[in-house]
Amino acid sequence: MRILVIEDEKKTAAFLAKGLREAGFAVDLARDGETGLEQARATKFDLLIVDIMLPHKDGWEVVAELRGDGVRTPILFLTARDSVRDRVKGLELGADDYLVKPFAFSELLARVRSVLRRAPQRQAERLRIDDLEIDMRRHKATRSGTPLNLTPKEFLLLAHLVRSAGEVVSRAEIAEQVWDIGFKTDTNVVDVVVRRLRAKVDDPFKTKLIHTIRGVGYILIARENRIT
Template structure:
């Protein structure tokens, strides 16, 4: 499943993210409601794990905002507010479940599996273009059957390019979506990452997949197959 975790406790967020990724899920993290709304409106998720006590807006109000925006992604609340009134309020607002902190991690995984059985998942797990293949669940990349080791950033950039096949992606868009910051004209961080990515993806092959469109950005052209 593709899961968005909205949690402001950094240590807990890392633990949950790492644990769920080991269980085969793809996890994005937002540390406040503003970041959460930005991510859920830009990407499609199968499930949202939502803390209630966020620094900029409580989870109850955030869920109301999501539903008023016709975002119907299933939500599981995770909160130290364990009183029955809070649980009832969360469920009445439309959450599919409510996990009380501190929680047993195996129980959380079981509740997520229950959501997956109930609502299913239309998340794409495999991207393929020509002889390049990207497994989004196992986070593996191969070309012509040979495994390619990518860093986390390189993997994310390649996924962004593949999901936008035939459209140039600017440096500004890459920094915004991958680094979550505004583009700094004085840095060459994108060029460095793209150089390494090209070296790994294209160097050993006559057919170069990653193109540069001057003044526009980077592009992978072709017919993308999703499974």
């Protein structure tokens, strides 16, 4: 899932991005209201985390314009403005939650997950191909009923391969679109993670799902391709 954080304070933005990525989310950053508004209009995000006191265009304006445009992406205000009046205003503008700074990251993460659970899902919550099953909500995967102990990077990669079953996924796509990191041709980080993923998903089982297309990338091939 992809989250847009609209936050002008660099340390706070970096802290949020690091924590959310470690929790398995892809994160985009915007440092002012105008840029954030443009990104929110141009890209389909699963959640927006919005500060109120922003340069160029404040958070109130950003949310009001998005809701006025009919954008229904869930929104969580994260701000130092702590009055009841401000909280009420934020929720009445169309935000789904409101958290006051300073905050505990564990609480923010719980609220993020709560908002996402309540939101209409754009994608299937459960993916299934052959004997492989992925629970997107709980971040769990099983094969033939056996739990797979996956890291956040491995889980996101496996889910992407399943959604793209039968199609070749390039190394650059994995790095940039799945993990939200820059792709560098002189590193083998993608291959290392794929190798670890295969050790968990394929090695203990007779049928291999993940295949290498030499010089291009990877493809998940299965007898049955059913997403439920």
